[in-house]
Amino acid sequence: MPLFAILAVCAFASSFALRIFDPLTLPLAAAFARPTPQVALLTTIYAFSYAASQPLIGPLGDRFGRLRCIRWCCVGLAACLLVSAVAPSFEVLLVARAASGVFGGGLVPVVLAALGDAYEGPRRQIAIGRMLVATIGGQLLGALVSGQVNAWLGWRAAVWAATTVTGAAVVLACAVPGRPHHAQPVSEGGVLQSLRAVLRDPRSPWLFGCVLVEGALFFGMFPYLGEWFAALDERTGLDALARRAGIAIAAFGCGGVLYALIVPVLVRRLGMTRMCTTATAIAFATFAALAFAPGWGWTLLPLAVLGLAFTMVHNSLQTRATELATAARGSAMALFASALFLGQALGPPVFAALKHALGWPGVFAAHALAVCALAVVVLRRVVAPPPSPRPAGRAPGGPRLRRPRRAPAARGRARPARRSAARAGAPAGPAAGW
Known part of the structure; x- marks a missing residue:
């Protein structure tokens, strides 16, 4: 195999x-x-x-x-x-x-x-x-x-x-x-040095923070889908509710599969910035649609579209994470995964608290607004390309500075050499004067 x-x-x-x-x-x-x-x-x-x-x-x-x-x-x-x-x-x-x-x-x-x-x-x-x-x-x-x-x-x-x-x-x-593998000592200093290399990039805190919030927003509702469907239809039994929750989570995953199939087209047509902007608009609309869903069957298409929007943003963040520290890419991806699943760990209790305070329509409306706030940070702090290096000779906020001239003494020493060589009948040029 x-x-x-x-x-x-x-x-x-x-x-x-x-x-x-x-x-x-x-x-x-x-x-x-x-x-x-x-x-x-x-x-x-x-x-x-x-x-x-x-x-x-x-x-x-x-x-x-x-x-x-x-x-x-x-x-x-x-x-x-x-x-x-x-x-x-x-x-x-x-x-x-x-x-x-x-x-x-x-x-x-x-x-x-x-x-x-x-x-x-x-x-x-x-x-x-x-x-x-x-x-x-x-x-x-x-x-x-x-x-x-x-x-x-x-x-x-x-x-x-x-x-x-x-x-x-x-x-x-x-x-x-089993393939032969030579043991490689992994020292504490080496691991910490790799983590420092990742966190040295100023985008790192913003990126990992956005990934944490993303995991909480999109995955915090999954354990409560059965309870939500019970609120939409109180006559449904527990087994039927579990089956419907499984179908709903599978619909979310179908959106991710769709993204994997069309990602070359999206990258070529939209690029990273417009992809994140489009995904934000899609996520806002789908969370708003979920807030007013009349029955569980009406949630399947919005959840599939929400899965597509999540994967569009997530893949963009993942790509940026691979660029944080090329020499410590493994550590960068480990921190990325840690932030994502820490968000998924915090998502369910936060969702439960919001649901208790705002009710079912209110919690999805709050998620729609939170997605917009997350998009602002992603677009300004993470997806935006890093500033290009400042041109040499230009002071920040000031006029272009001229490159310093060569010291006059160096040119003054060369001219007498040429004149003396010319008087002696030698050919003027690098061999004679430089």
Whole structure:
């Protein structure tokens, strides 16, 4: 089996496990007799663990080898999902979910680094672009399968489905022949030096802050989709609500797949600045449409369009992150992923607080306004190209300064040499006078 296909299955398994609990909020609340915000902590703690593991997994992959680290992460993720499937209490499920975030968070970044080792030049960019389909497809199918399987067999069967997918990734990852890898010492100073190189760019705080807010805005609502659909139709049962939430999250993922298919056209026609502006207008309109949705079926198209808008902005920010420090690009992408998933960890409790204060239409209206504020910062502080270096000889805010002339003494020493050579009958020129 080709190496790319094996790595794609591993990334797919991590993304599949990422969204399986989002549609299950209401069934789990009923099964463990817990309030909905408490069950939504399963999403928060997974995203937080995912974010915290990013700066650690990268150096481990450098030290022990990418493929070996991928095997460890696959085995650890499968074991945590197995514990989640048989968890006797909500506390055990919460701990297992936190550990799943550590192993799941280590898979996708190390897979991308392994692709960088395996491919060179233009083939590397094509391979990473195709890997995007595996990661988005995993999130899409994870939510969809989770909601459907829960309606048929219960929430534990949905977790068993994710365990099976990850088990297949374990088998394939262990089947890859180990490649010789020379151990590379990873010192604390080296890691800190890479992080300093990334944060030295003045755009770094703005970029990572925007990524954090982006993750909270677009993903904070996912654990509460079932509750929202229940408010739109109070006669629907819990299993049907979980199935509808899975379909809705899958619709959001379809927007990301659409972007992956048309990204060359968008980049060529719009460019980064106009792409972010267009995505902001789309996101504002879709959040406003969600605020006035009369039923759950009316949310599918806006959510798909919202997924397209998110990916347009996210890809632009991701591209800027690769330009922060070319010598420490791995550290830059680790910080980028940490900021994104920290935002996803903070998103659900913030969404719950806004929903309690403003109601369902108010929370989506607030998101529409927040997207506009985020776009202003992105366009002015992140996407805008850095200022060009000041021309030599021009003082800031002043007239152009003349280049200093050569010292007269140097020219004065050369002229007598020429005259003396001419009097002596020697040819004037560089050989005689310089």
